[in-house]
Amino acid sequence: MQAEIITIGDELLIGQVIDTNSVWLGQLLFKNxxxxxxxxxxxxxxxxxVAQLDLSLAQSDFIVITGGLGPTKDDITKITxxxxxxxxxxxxxxxxxxxxxxxxxxxxxxxxxxxxxxxLPSGCETLGNEWGTAxxxxxxxxxxxxxxxxxxxxxxxxxxxxKVMPIILEHFELPKLHYKTLVTFNIPESLLAKQIxxxxxxxxxxxxxxxxxxxxxxxxxxxxxxxxxxxxxxQIDGFAKRLTERIxxxxxxETDQSLVEIAADLLKLKNKTLSIAExxxxxxxxxxxxxxxGSSSFFVGSVISYSNSVKHHQLGVESTLFETVGPVSExxxxxxxxxxxxxxQTDYAIAISGIAGPDGGSAEKPVGTVVIGISNSEQHFVxxxxxxxxxxxxxxxxxxxxxxxxxxxxxxx
Amino acid sequence: MQAEIITIGDELLIGQVIDTNSVWLGQLLFKNxxxxxxxxxxxxxxxxxVAQLDLSLAQSDFIVITGGLGPTKDDITKITxxxxxxxxxxxxxxxxxxxxxxxxxxxxxxxxxxxxxxxLPSGCETLGNEWGTAxxxxxxxxxxxxxxxxxxxxxxxxxxxxKVMPIILEHFELPKLHYKTLVTFNIPESLLAKQIxxxxxxxxxxxxxxxxxxxxxxxxxxxxxxxxxxxxxxQIDGFAKRLTERIxxxxxxETDQSLVEIAADLLKLKNKTLSIAExxxxxxxxxxxxxxxGSSSFFVGSVISYSNSVKHHQLGVESTLFETVGPVSExxxxxxxxxxxxxxQTDYAIAISGIAGPDGGSAEKPVGTVVIGISNSEQHFVxxxxxxxxxxxxxxxxxxxxxxxxxxxxxxx
Numbered sequence: 001m002q003a004e005i006i007t008i009g010d011e012l013l014i015g016q017v018i019d020t021n022s023v024w025l026g027q028l029l030f031k032n033x034x035x036x037x038x039x040x041x042x043x044x045x046x047x048x049x050v051a052q053l054d055l056s057l058a059q060s061d062f063i064v065i066t067g068g069l070g071p072t073k074d075d076i077t078k079i080t081x082x083x084x085x086x087x088x089x090x091x092x093x094x095x096x097x098x099x100x101x102x103x104x105x106x107x108x109x110x111x112x113x114x115x116x117x118x119x120l121p122s123g124c125e126t127l128g129n130e131w132g133t134a135x136x137x138x139x140x141x142x143x144x145x146x147x148x149x150x151x152x153x154x155x156x157x158x159x160x161x162x163k164v165m166p167i168i169l170e171h172f173e174l175p176k177l178h179y180k181t182l183v184t185f186n187i188p189e190s191l192l193a194k195q196i197x198x199x200x201x202x203x204x205x206x207x208x209x210x211x212x213x214x215x216x217x218x219x220x221x222x223x224x225x226x227x228x229x230x231x232x233x234x235q236i237d238g239f240a241k242r243l244t245e246r247i248x249x250x251x252x253x254e255t256d257q258s259l260v261e262i263a264a265d266l267l268k269l270k271n272k273t274l275s276i277a278e279x280x281x282x283x284x285x286x287x288x289x290x291x292x293x294g295s296s297s298f299f300v301g302s303v304i305s306y307s308n309s310v311k312h313h314q315l316g317v318e319s320t321l322f323e324t325v326g327p328v329s330e331x332x333x334x335x336x337x338x339x340x341x342x343x344x345q346t347d348y349a350i351a352i353s354g355i356a357g358p359d360g361g362s363a364e365k366p367v368g369t370v371v372i373g374i375s376n377s378e379q380h381f382v383x384x385x386x387x388x389x390x391x392x393x394x395x396x397x398x399x400x401x402x403x404x405x406x407x408x409x410x411x412x413x
Numbered sequence: 414m415q416a417e418i419i420t421i422g423d424e425l426l427i428g429q430v431i432d433t434n435s436v437w438l439g440q441l442l443f444k445n446x447x448x449x450x451x452x453x454x455x456x457x458x459x460x461x462x463v464a465q466l467d468l469s470l471a472q473s474d475f476i477v478i479t480g481g482l483g484p485t486k487d488d489i490t491k492i493t494x495x496x497x498x499x500x501x502x503x504x505x506x507x508x509x510x511x512x513x514x515x516x517x518x519x520x521x522x523x524x525x526x527x528x529x530x531x532x533l534p535s536g537c538e539t540l541g542n543e544w545g546t547a548x549x550x551x552x553x554x555x556x557x558x559x560x561x562x563x564x565x566x567x568x569x570x571x572x573x574x575x576k577v578m579p580i581i582l583e584h585f586e587l588p589k590l591h592y593k594t595l596v597t598f599n600i601p602e603s604l605l606a607k608q609i610x611x612x613x614x615x616x617x618x619x620x621x622x623x624x625x626x627x628x629x630x631x632x633x634x635x636x637x638x639x640x641x642x643x644x645x646x647x648q649i650d651g652f653a654k655r656l657t658e659r660i661x662x663x664x665x666x667e668t669d670q671s672l673v674e675i676a677a678d679l680l681k682l683k684n685k686t687l688s689i690a691e692x693x694x695x696x697x698x699x700x701x702x703x704x705x706x707g708s709s710s711f712f713v714g715s716v717i718s719y720s721n722s723v724k725h726h727q728l729g730v731e732s733t734l735f736e737t738v739g740p741v742s743e744x745x746x747x748x749x750x751x752x753x754x755x756x757x758q759t760d761y762a763i764a765i766s767g768i769a770g771p772d773g774g775s776a777e778k779p780v781g782t783v784v785i786g787i788s789n790s791e792q793h794f795v796x797x798x799x800x801x802x803x804x805x806x807x808x809x810x811x812x813x814x815x816x817x818x819x820x821x822x823x824x825x826x
Contacts, residue, residue, distance in 0.1 A: 026428030035426075072624045283697070
């Protein structure tokens with residue numbers, strides 16, 4: 001079964017909005033063994049939408065369209081779909097009722113443009129939107145299914161999970177694919193490939209291996225198709241085991257998790273708490289940790305010590321160090337680390353100070369210089385790194401490295 | 414001139430990697446009056462790449478391909494392009510030399526797979542990669558230009574800015590388009606459309622108006638094509654002025670900036686410093702502020718007070734309040750705000766405490782309840798909000814609202 005995603009909206013093409021919808025859809029469909037084989041972002045233009053529908057219907061069995069369902073004039077998805085499928089219009093009374101409640105609850109007056117959101121192409125099935133004003137629509141063309149959903153991420157996700165997914169799982173007979181992902185850290189892709197070359201050559205036709213690099217992480221993904229008379233899961237597990245033995249400590253996890261998720265699981269498992277002192281990463285590390293729901297069970301808090309004054313007053317770093325060795329140095333990071341751990345009373349602490357750029361570098365400490373420290377009550381570890389990349393790249397690499405160091409420490413206990 | 418972006422890689426289709434490359438490319442091209450009319454993400458499959466090249470070359474004058482240039486077996490972009498354009502192979506000695514330096518600098522051994530990165534299709538122009546091992550390639554088909562770039566974001570960006578952009582600006586005659594964007598806050602799209610309906614109807618054929626909603630922000634973008642005998646800039650400015658007068662205070666900026674950029678500019682202009690106490694937003698607000706280079710001139714630091722103990726010990730919130738009114742309450746946020754402002758010695762402070770979900774809600778304080786405070790030495794403002802959405806949606810909306818409140822305060826002085 002081939003699935004395809006079409007996102008509609010000029011804002012996606014000019015980079016005004018980051019398309020997180022198709023990322024989320026890709027993940028969810030992948031988990032359900034539905035392979036998205038193409039994603040296309042097109043303009044709010046009838047001719048483009050029609051051309052894309054022609055193309056997609058010729059290739060795919062399931063098409064998800066997001067965007068272009070708002071109440072304003074530049075949103076033309078609904079009207080174009082009605083034309084394309086040669087349908088008239090109907091008023092969906094349930095949607096109309098829900099819209100009235102939606103506006104009444106918010107003390108807002110419902111306007112003509114809002115009422116029109118209850119008008120839908122006559123032949124589509126309504127996918128009610130609990131969290132917004134634009135309902136989703138489902139069209140059937142023979143055995144193919146096309147859904148059109150609003151572009152607002154949480155509205156789209158809610159409709160897709162609640163309404164679309166059950167229909168898809170019921171309607172399509174899905175292939176039985178099996179996956180296993182190994183998360184490796186800090187080995188360059190080419191070195192890794194060399195290291196496991198013979199194992200890769202041993203893979204049978206029905207098992208594929210993909211390298212998925214992202215910053216200093218490379219994910220190795222084994223994908224196998226179920227075939228008659230073969231225990232594919234066992235086969236994949238066997239290869240995963242060979243790879244893990246070969247690569248060793250650099251394999252951080254044998255499930256497809258982010259470094260933060262791996263660290264979070266270890267903190268929960270070992271019942272340890274964490275605090276952070278961030279300088280150059282400016283809150284990013286705390287943010288990715290607190291993006292995980294349930295992080296409050298181990299994450300206590302952070303001090304973002306952007307200025308030296310905050311490093312001194314809130315973390316207890318000796319002021320003289322800023323002049324003698326500078327804020328991006330092992331002694332300062334060590335004091336930041338013990339300072340935050342003692343003041344926030346946690347088992348572990350991370351401290352990061354560096355130069356994310358583009359300004360602030362020097363010959364001695366170029367942009368990308370980052371000192372990272374990890375400590376618990378018994379010991380501390382501090383090391384200087386040089387990361388390449390732009391500002392956001394340095395921030396990401398430093399945060400990844402800090403998570404890696406914490407994972408290594410937690411695996412020891 | 415039509416431009417198109419093709420991203421290659423299974424990881425983009427299964428949501429393992431967020432495609433920030435095409436976002437960045439879309440923005441840069443848009444700023445240079447090059448309109449990206451389509452973005453397609455396809456699999457690492459020769460048949461898919463070939464089919465897409467056929468389609469794209471029929472429609473577009475300029476095609477940017479990213480991804481699939483790594484040294485491992487699953488990267489097939491280069492070999493597919495060579496086949497597609499019926500080219501032989503050459504070794505680029507400059508690339509080979511640069512690769513040798515690259516590996517020597519890092520104390521790594523260069524392997525066969527790495528050396529092969531200096532082998533390029535005979536008819537392509539090399540786009541040297543200073544920051545990585547996969548060079549970019551430029552192909553010409555008649556007047557059309559196709560570039561293939563590595564998928565690693567900072568390598569791609571560097572090659573595109575340094576090598577590709579100058580060639581494109583020289584090669585193509587670009588249309589003269591003019592844009593003006595108004596950033597509006599907290600007026601729903603449909604209400605806004607109603608409010609400016611008559612102005613929108615007055616727009617001439619050569620000026621378009623787009624609504625670009627993202628959380629509680631709606632950007633209004635006027636786009637005009639230069640035509641003979643018409644001063645399009647003046648015309649657009651006239652309409653922007655009418656829109657601004659009509660919408661009033663909800664227009665936060667008349668340039669295409671994020672709320673954080675608007676707030677940052679005001680802090681710099683008014684020479685004021687800022688500190689933040691974050692609870693439910695967990696570092697996100699500090700992160701988006703420190704993502705701006707130069708933010709250290711006004712941003713001093715933050716306390717991420719995830720636990721009540723940190724709210725008490727690091728910010729001075731009275732412990733009794735946690736039991737009487739709870740951590741998500743006006744009195745606690747007021748004390749967090751004055752606490753962080755006094756301890757970090759800044760002119761302004763922001764404090765946020767709330768329930769981002771999915772757990773932790775109650776009948777009285779449902780998920781999405783967020784209290785936000787802003788203070789300076791003379792006054793403070795604290796208010797409770799209810800945001801809809803999932804965890805990341807609540808975090809984003811709360812951060813946007815905090816930036817909006819700060820902008821309002823800063824505009825008063």
